[in-house]
Amino acid sequence: MILVVGAGFSGGVIARELADAGNQVHVIDRRPHVAGNAFDEIDSHGVLVHRYGPHIFHTNADRIVQWLSRFTEWRPYEHRVRSVVDGRMYPFPINRDTINLLYGLDLDEAGAEAFLERVREPRDSVRTSEDVVLNSVGRDLYEKFFLNYTRKQWGLDPSELKAGVAARIPVRANSDDRYFTDVFQAMPMHGYTRMFENMLDHPHIRVEVGVDFAEVKHERFSHVFYTGPIDAYYDHCFGPLPYRSLRFEHEHLPHVTQYQPVGTVNFPNDHAYTRITEFKHLTGQEHPGTSIVREYPQADGEPYYPIPRAENEALFKRYEALAQAEPDVTFVGRLAQYRYYNMDQVVGAALAAARRFLG
Numbered sequence: 001m002i003l004v005v006g007a008g009f010s011g012g013v014i015a016r017e018l019a020d021a022g023n024q025v026h027v028i029d030r031r032p033h034v035a036g037n038a039f040d041e042i043d044s045h046g047v048l049v050h051r052y053g054p055h056i057f058h059t060n061a062d063r064i065v066q067w068l069s070r071f072t073e074w075r076p077y078e079h080r081v082r083s084v085v086d087g088r089m090y091p092f093p094i095n096r097d098t099i100n101l102l103y104g105l106d107l108d109e110a111g112a113e114a115f116l117e118r119v120r121e122p123r124d125s126v127r128t129s130e131d132v133v134l135n136s137v138g139r140d141l142y143e144k145f146f147l148n149y150t151r152k153q154w155g156l157d158p159s160e161l162k163a164g165v166a167a168r169i170p171v172r173a174n175s176d177d178r179y180f181t182d183v184f185q186a187m188p189m190h191g192y193t194r195m196f197e198n199m200l201d202h203p204h205i206r207v208e209v210g211v212d213f214a215e216v217k218h219e220r221f222s223h224v225f226y227t228g229p230i231d232a233y234y235d236h237c238f239g240p241l242p243y244r245s246l247r248f249e250h251e252h253l254p255h256v257t258q259y260q261p262v263g264t265v266n267f268p269n270d271h272a273y274t275r276i277t278e279f280k281h282l283t284g285q286e287h288p289g290t291s292i293v294r295e296y297p298q299a300d301g302e303p304y305y306p307i308p309r310a311e312n313e314a315l316f317k318r319y320e321a322l323a324q325a326e327p328d329v330t331f332v333g334r335l336a337q338y339r340y341y342n343m344d345q346v347v348g349a350a351l352a353a354a355r356r357f358l359g
């Protein structure tokens, strides 16, 4: 019997691959549901919401789409975001229209490119998230759109975070206002939870939710795939590995058919929350009311994000060295590998881990 700890993307994909290859798999999750952070549910007002914040599936990897498509149909969806600065909504990521609207200009694409070239603060070495943004858009746009959002989201200055965090956000001189540009962008037609139920529906898979690893770790398993926080597995023996948490404040607005013009609105400089997402944009659901969620970053609570900084990665490496010395346990996923993975990347990592195991 193989044990899979965690029923999120990493655990779900591994369990299915191993079961398809003829193995008996026991999946546990300490939370009372499958799907990990991608869990969605119909709220008490009948609207499909994501309990742990907005999840939009996007990828350039066709084999990952093919693999997941065994368990769901898809609804095409291109996510759009606006950012509120000084009380006005701007397209975000920054594009030509953001610049024109903000500065009262009428630049074409070449003009926007020249503008960015003029305002950027070139950096020889781009190491931090501050470097990334100053190097591409300069100080004014950095202070209006990035500085305070990042401080709020991470409790850190952009100069304290690795370049990869802010590098997730592109800068465009054209008018493309999509948040992602991947070739495949879609939502599971009947939700993530349904997709996971289909993935885990296999005669060789037994799922138990509401069970912590601590409750079963004395039992004998031929192999363990662990997808929770790696420091917790080792009882924080080198000290806690920092993860960033969020508090999600869900709200239903009856008789409001549309609350905001796009799926997500960011608030870099106002409020204690970073963003508001209105789920009907993502899911295409029709309903006389609407449901939204606000995300309040916090240090303590359920771990959601690894915090990409050199000292954290050094601490992770110490835990990873312990993990590598353990032939019967495989650590996979955003929390176990301490990587700021998107869902498609987690699927890729989980498929690779399962295939390595199966030889």
Ligand code: FAD
Pocket: 005, 006, 007, 008, 009, 010, 011, 028, 029, 030, 031, 035, 036, 037, 038, 052, 053, 054, 055, 056, 057, 058, 211, 212, 213, 214, 227, 228, 229, 246, 304, 305, 332, 333, 334, 335, 341, 342, 343, 344, 346
């Ligand atoms: P998780 O989903 O965290 O699953 C790990 C599971 O292990 C959890 O369910 C946990 O309960 C369980 N577990 C942990 N410890 C134990 C234990 N001791 N015993 C039993 N069970 C345990 N990605 C995108 O591609 N697009 C998006 O739009 C997007 N939006 C996001 C928005 C937010 C707010 C957040 C936080 C993440 C977002 N992501 C997005 C990232 C996405 O959530 C992750 O890539 C993915 O869910 C990671 O899957 P995982 O299986 O590695 O981890």
Ligand code: UDP
Pocket: 083, 092, 145, 146, 147, 149, 150, 153, 165, 166, 168, 169, 266, 268
């Ligand atoms: N970011 C920002 N302003 C924004 C949106 C993002 O400064 O309006 C920065 C911030 O540091 C954030 C990072 O870019 O953590 C990545 O943003 P993304 O939307 O990808 O974060 P996620 O959806 O993973 O929370």
